[in-house]
Amino acid sequence: MTGRTIRRTVGVTVCLAALTAAAGHVAAQTKIKADSNKYTPAQDVQIGQEAAAQFRKELPLLNDQRLDDWVQRIGRRLVAAIPTEFAHNEFRYTFEVVNQKEINAFALPGGPMFLNRGMIEAAKAEAEVAGVMAHEISHVALRHGTAQATKGEKFQIGAVLGQIAGAVVGGAAGTIIAQGSQMGLGTYFLKFGRAAESQADILGAQMLARAGYDPRQMANMFKTIEAESSGGRQPEFMSSHPNPGNRFNAINKEAAALRVEGNAETGDFASIKSRLAGMAPALTGEQIAANKKQQGPAAATPTAGGAPVRVEPPSGRERTYQPGRFLRVTVPSNWQQQEGNDGVTYAPTGGFFRDSSGRTAFTHGVQVGVAQGGTGSLQRDTEAILQGFARSNPNLRSTGTRREALGGRTGLTTILSNVSDVSGRPEMVALSTTQLKDGTVLFIVGVAPRDEADAYEAAFKRVRQVLQIAD
Numbered sequence: 001m002t003g004r005t006i007r008r009t010v011g012v013t014v015c016l017a018a019l020t021a022a023a024g025h026v027a028a029q030t031k032i033k034a035d036s037n038k039y040t041p042a043q044d045v046q047i048g049q050e051a052a053a054q055f056r057k058e059l060p061l062l063n064d065q066r067l068d069d070w071v072q073r074i075g076r077r078l079v080a081a082i083p084t085e086f087a088h089n090e091f092r093y094t095f096e097v098v099n100q101k102e103i104n105a106f107a108l109p110g111g112p113m114f115l116n117r118g119m120i121e122a123a124k125a126e127a128e129v130a131g132v133m134a135h136e137i138s139h140v141a142l143r144h145g146t147a148q149a150t151k152g153e154k155f156q157i158g159a160v161l162g163q164i165a166g167a168v169v170g171g172a173a174g175t176i177i178a179q180g181s182q183m184g185l186g187t188y189f190l191k192f193g194r195a196a197e198s199q200a201d202i203l204g205a206q207m208l209a210r211a212g213y214d215p216r217q218m219a220n221m222f223k224t225i226e227a228e229s230s231g232g233r234q235p236e237f238m239s240s241h242p243n244p245g246n247r248f249n250a251i252n253k254e255a256a257a258l259r260v261e262g263n264a265e266t267g268d269f270a271s272i273k274s275r276l277a278g279m280a281p282a283l284t285g286e287q288i289a290a291n292k293k294q295q296g297p298a299a300a301t302p303t304a305g306g307a308p309v310r311v312e313p314p315s316g317r318e319r320t321y322q323p324g325r326f327l328r329v330t331v332p333s334n335w336q337q338q339e340g341n342d343g344v345t346y347a348p349t350g351g352f353f354r355d356s357s358g359r360t361a362f363t364h365g366v367q368v369g370v371a372q373g374g375t376g377s378l379q380r381d382t383e384a385i386l387q388g389f390a391r392s393n394p395n396l397r398s399t400g401t402r403r404e405a406l407g408g409r410t411g412l413t414t415i416l417s418n419v420s421d422v423s424g425r426p427e428m429v430a431l432s433t434t435q436l437k438d439g440t441v442l443f444i445v446g447v448a449p450r451d452e453a454d455a456y457e458a459a460f461k462r463v464r465q466v467l468q469i470a471d
Helices: 041-058 065-079 117-122 126-141 144-152 157-169 173-178 185-189 194-211 216-227 236-240 247-256 269-277 285-295 378-392 450-466
Strands: 094-098 105-107 112-116 300-302 308-310 318-321 327-332 335-340 343-348 352-354 360-362 365-371 397-403 412-419 426-435 441-449
Touching (some): 041 144, 041 450, 065 094, 065 194, 094 117, 105 126, 112 126, 117 126, 117 269, 194 216, 216 247, 327 450, 335 352, 343 360, 365 378, 378 412, 378 426, 378 441, 441 450
Parallel strands (some): 094 112
Antiparallel strands (some): 318 327, 343 365, 365 441, 412 426, 426 441
């Protein structure tokens, strides 16, 4: 996409809120003790972020804003209910929905969680979805993944990350991940023993009650998952989350000792189920694996001169830039800051171009800037920015605008389609805007080829979420 000239350039440090439980303990509830762990919480985060980046490349994320917002609301409430002794301020809890039919969910060390659409469709109540999420958050909070690696005593952090990269990026990655195999990442961090499952059930029930959900609904959801067994085939969820024995009764026994504090129900469950029912059917694991095989190695983007340049996907690690006084921007660590007449762009190698006249364009990454001459109406100012982009990008077409916070402020995000004048490939463009105190409008533009949009949309969302504005 060709950039738009801006007059004041800008740029976010990751600000992670310390989310801790505010409710007191009920005397009769089960006491839980975390296992010994030779890894640091920071290493949990490193491992989880590296792994999550690979999963985002391999899995078809649903990327539905309304569904994502709903899942995020549930997730935030549950994270706030983690007992203080298991709350790690370094952890980055995120919640993403995978467009896959099989009932499954998993969470990685340090916080990233992936929930299959099929799990939500199988649930009979919002609290059942929250129950699965509370169970997964419990695995993260109790650091079961790295505690399990500690017991093995043969893993070192570097070796583990090397195994992650080799297993997930290898030729069989699509089949391994899409079909729920516990090879690769699962060998180390996703397949738990019965003792860990029992702990996650109990802590999850306690978190549900503290958050305002009926913990008995977790037991009901596990019963639904187990009922999916047919023809001797075990549900994907149960392959990595074995029944610790008498799970249904154990959870209900714990629930009887708990007091549900308030009511966390959003009231949106019926509409979410209806929305899913109106979508094209979710993909099966076999379909995902087949699609991955057909796509093969991705992403060689031709430059304006026609020479192919390989563009690497967003890194799971992050880097913070501050090109201006009032803004900090945090982006994947393999994106570099590029300054030019069109503004400040953060792009991976091969995703940014400058011609002999100094004119710039980018095919992957984000551009950050400030539009002058604001009218006081974010809607009108956003439309003016879009018109400016359209003048230099005649193929630009809007597919809809939604309200979405930008750096914690009220904002608008518009999703557009375009055809890159650099590569000639269809591309996805996400424009996000918010007002600054002086009446000008801050904007962030994310650009990626349409066939790589799944991998980049999560990165764009992360940039928007952790942006810090100090005007």
